[in-house]
Amino acid sequence: MEKQSWAEPYKIKMVEPVFETTREQRQKAIKESGYNTFLLKSEDVYIDLLTDSGTSAMSDRQWAGMMLGDEAYAGSRNFFNLEDAIREFYGYRFVVPTHQGRGAEHILSQLLIDDGDIVPGNMYFTTTRLHQELAGGKFADIIVDEAHDPKITFPFKGNVDLTKLEKLIAEHGAEKIPYVCIATTVNMAGGQPISMKNLKELRELTNKHGIKIIHDMTRVAENAFMIQQLEAGYSDRSVKEIVKEICSYTDGATMSAKKDAMVNIGGFLAVNDEQLFDDARNLVVIYEGLHTYGGLAGRDMEAMAIGIAESVQDKHIAARVGQVQYLGRKLLDAGIPIVLPIGTHGVFIDAKQFLPHIPQEEFPAQQLAAEIYLEAGVRSMERGVVSAGRDQVTGKNHMPELELVRLTIPRRVYTQAHMDVIAEAVIRVYKRREEVQGLKMTYEPKYLRFFQARFQPIAPEPNDTTHENDETFASCTVGGADSGVGQL
Ligand code: F0G
Numbered sequence: 001m002e003k004q005s006w007a008e009p010y011k012i013k014m015v016e017p018v019f020e021t022t023r024e025q026r027q028k029a030i031k032e033s034g035y036n037t038f039l040l041k042s043e044d045v046y047i048d049l050l051t052d053s054g055t056s057a058m059s060d061r062q063w064a065g066m067m068l069g070d071e072a073y074a075g076s077r078n079f080f081n082l083e084d085a086i087r088e089f090y091g092y093r094f095v096v097p098t099h100q101g102r103g104a105e106h107i108l109s110q111l112l113i114d115d116g117d118i119v120p121g122n123m124y125f126t127t128t129r130l131h132q133e134l135a136g137g138k139f140a141d142i143i144v145d146e147a148h149d150p151k152i153t154f155p156f157k158g159n160v161d162l163t164k165l166e167k168l169i170a171e172h173g174a175e176k177i178p179y180v181c182i183a184t185t186v187n188m189a190g191g192q193p194i195s196m197k198n199l200k201e202l203r204e205l206t207n208k209h210g211i212k213i214i215h216d217m218t219r220v221a222e223n224a225f226m227i228q229q230l231e232a233g234y235s236d237r238s239v240k241e242i243v244k245e246i247c248s249y250t251d252g253a254t255m256s257a258k259k260d261a262m263v264n265i266g267g268f269l270a271v272n273d274e275q276l277f278d279d280a281r282n283l284v285v286i287y288e289g290l291h292t293y294g295g296l297a298g299r300d301m302e303a304m305a306i307g308i309a310e311s312v313q314d315k316h317i318a319a320r321v322g323q324v325q326y327l328g329r330k331l332l333d334a335g336i337p338i339v340l341p342i343g344t345h346g347v348f349i350d351a352k353q354f355l356p357h358i359p360q361e362e363f364p365a366q367q368l369a370a371e372i373y374l375e376a377g378v379r380s381m382e383r384g385v386v387s388a389g390r391d392q393v394t395g396k397n398h399m400p401e402l403e404l405v406r407l408t409i410p411r412r413v414y415t416q417a418h419m420d421v422i423a424e425a426v427i428r429v430y431k432r433r434e435e436v437q438g439l440k441m442t443y444e445p446k447y448l449r450f451f452q453a454r455f456q457p458i459a460p461e462p463n464d465t466t467h468e469n470d471e472t473f474a475s476c477t478v479g480g481a482d483s484g485v486g487q488l
Pocket of ligand 1: 050051052053100101102103125127128183187216218255256257258267
């Protein structure tokens with residue numbers, strides 16, 4: 001059959017220049033950033049794959065919507081447009097806007113979790129778990145085992161292992177489990193979807209025990225696309241229909257609209273239970289703002305409402321995931337170890353296989369992210385032992401099976417040519433991988449340490465002329481080494 005290529009369903013109306021730096025400039029920048037890509041200045045980055053969060057390009061429709069912002073303190077028309085969009089596309093009854101996803105996680109956790117509760121989930125997410133823990137709960141991982149092995153090609157690695165959940169219920173009792181937290185497209189597993197079949201089975205099981213399902217719907221459209229592509233019975237259903245069906249099996253949702261919905265800021269909590277809604281809109285005024293703006297400007301809510309509608313269009317999502325798959329296949333063809341199957345929002349490099357000579361205690365993924373930056377100014381993110389943090393009770397490091405570097409693709413921002421440049425940079429680092437050495441942590445913040453932690457090479461790099469300032473690191477303390485309770 002003749003080859004038929006796909007192309008993006010848009011043309012570009014406005015561009016922003018990006019700038020390349022020299023290797024010396026990057027060497028200085030990464031050292032000054034304590035080998036943490038979160039601490040780099042964006043100006044020092046050529047292609048920014050740190051995250052797909054808040055980094056997407058808005059459409060002309062969204063920008064036009066920004067001009068229709070009704071900046072009233074209370075009852076802004078844009079709130080009602082947002083509420084309509086959430087009801088139409090997701091089917092949830094009640095909406096509380098928040099400044100971003102973690103704002104919604106905070107409110108929900110405070111309302112539903114009591115001291116000593118267990119909150120099962122299909123793998124943890126950093127902010128979600130922290131809010132559960134700060135509310136007195138304990139996260140329990142109930143994702144299928146396949147999700148922890150980057151080499152297994154099982155298509156629905158986001159699935160819940162129902163036996164693990166049944167065990168938890170038997171052990172603790174359903175009354176200790178306020179809800180099961182289900183992410184569609186599991187970020188920390190490498191952008192892996194959950195199947196509709198599994199979700200339906202989970203609904204049956206939780207119904208039997210009167211346990212709620214709360215949906216982390218940050219990337220639900222991407223998950224719906226994978227169901228359309230891979231799950232029996234869904235190939236002729238639209239992404240829009242599949243998204244709504246997913247939501248119908250859940251009781252409420254937290255959303256970071258900075259991803260799927262392609263806004264630079266925004267999120268919400270959506271629920272079906274009226275009492276829970278009443279409680280949430282009361283609590284939101286303490287932390288975010290009045291319940292009709294939740295920390296957002298009217299214009300942000302308008303852009304979000306429009307972005308939600310755009311996010312479920314089949315052609316959009318096919319191009320979005322198609323670009324990620326294009327990069328993934330390029331890396332696979334070059335023999336680079338990545339998480340399989342290729343994810344939907346990014347390509348996740350397996351740092352344990354890429355740098356087998358660096359033990360996990362020396363932060364191989366952290367170092368690999370720094371090396372990729374050094375090579376070509378491409379900024380990525382560690383998703384391994386640094387992101388996993390410490391056990392809240394013992395203070396010991398979590399040692400996740402997955403030690404990954406995430407090349408996260410913003411939506412509608414970069415071209416296929418950028419993907420080629422990124423792949424070539426990673427391949428060059430792979431060729432010299434034996435030279436790469438481990439890191440030690442020199443500063444560890446108490447919460448979500450990956451954002452601000454600092455590191456230093458265990459041994460100075462051979463060509464590095466920028467080591468004069470090492471005492472800056474030496475004077476920093478490692479906060480968590482013997483931290484005990486409360487360290488994360
Ligand atoms: N849930 C998931 C699955 C996420 O990926 C994120 C954010 C959040 C919740 C929190 O949302 O950032 O709006 O407060 N993920 C970003 C990322 C930060 O880079 O993966 P937020």
